[in-house]
Amino acid sequence: MRISESMPSRVERVDEFVSSLLTRISPWSSDKKTIFNIQLALHEALVNAVKHGNQMNDGLSVLVDISKENNQLTMQVTDQGEGFDHTLIPDPITPENLEKLNGRGIFLIQNAMDKVEFSDQGRTIKMIKFLKGESK
Amino acid sequence: MKILINTVEDVSVVILEGELNVDDSIKLRESFLRILKEGATEVMVDFEKVSFIGSAGLATLIEMMQLLRKAGGKLGCCNINDNIRGLFEITKVHKLINIYESRAMALRDF
Numbered sequence: 750m751r752i753s754e755s756m757p758s759r760v761e762r763v764d765e766f767v768s769s770l771l772t773r774i775s776p777w778s779s780d781k782k783t784i785f786n787i788q789l790a791l792h793e794a795l796v797n798a799v800k801h802g803n804q805m806n807d808g809l810s811v812l813v814d815i816s817k818e819n820n821q822l823t824m825q826v827t828d829q830g831e832g833f834d835h836t837l838i839p840d841p842i843t844p845e846n847l848e849k850l851n852g853r854g855i856f857l858i859q860n861a862m863d864k865v866e867f868s869d870q871g872r873t874i875k876m877i878k879f880l881k882g883e884s885k
Numbered sequence: 886m887k888i889l890i891n892t893v894e895d896v897s898v899v900i901l902e903g904e905l906n907v908d909d910s911i912k913l914r915e916s917f918l919r920i921l922k923e924g925a926t927e928v929m930v931d932f933e934k935v936s937f938i939g940s941a942g943l944a945t946l947i948e949m950m951q952l953l954r955k956a957g958g959k960l961g962c963c964n965i966n967d968n969i970r971g972l973f974e975i976t977k978v979h980k981l982i983n984i985y986e987s988r989a990m991a992l993r994d995f
Contacts, residue, residue, distance in 0.1 A: 763907055764907060764909075781968070785968040792939045793940055842975075842977045847977055847980070848981065850944040853940040860975050
């Protein structure tokens with residue numbers, strides 16, 4: 750099973766886009782926490798791609814590729830920006846960063862997913878979730 | 886997202902319904918700035934009907950807490966479901982904002 754979609758780099762389109770993807774993914778798992786974590790990871794990855802990756806440039810797109818094989822869900826989000834080094838993002842739960850208003854997106858994705866990888870100089874994030882309550 | 890604000894014994898109770906995502910975090914921030922301008926210092930956000938929150942929503946809550954703290958007031962959240970509570974704990978936001986099991990318990994403490 751595979752879903753491949755793209756969206757323009759507009760933050761106001763993220764919620765609607767995630768919602769449409771989630772409608773198609775939700776039948777793959779009956780576990781509410783799993784679906785919550787998938788929604789969270791997709792949401793954060795898309796916001797990052799639109800805001801930080803494509804710098805909200807309307808002429809650039811964000812590509813999403815989602816596949817399910819057995820109980821493994823793989824989601825890839827790719828932007829067309831200049832890339833970034835994810836290792837340079839400060840830890841948002843250290844005391845000095847706790848009250849900062851930004852910088853939690855990648856942290857939330859890493860906690861919501863079972864495996865997260867970056868490639869193409871940070872333009873692509875690959876997120877893997879092993880599905881609980883797997884439906885067919 | 887629906888945002889309803891009631892005042893109960895000087896506490897502004899912000900009742901949310903829906904998903905606290907990017908757009909709705911902006912709406913919540915605007916509502917909050919309005920009640921702050923009107924003099925609110927004690928604010929309690931009821932999450933009973935909230936099914937989702939992302940980093941934008943967390944950031945809005947932290948900013949609300951900071952502004953209320955500056956004004957000598959405080960922010961509390963109640964009726965948080967297990968998924969959202971987990972998010973608060975992972976990000977340690979629960980160390981910044983008072984969390985209550987129910988609206989009644991929150992109002993007793995305020």
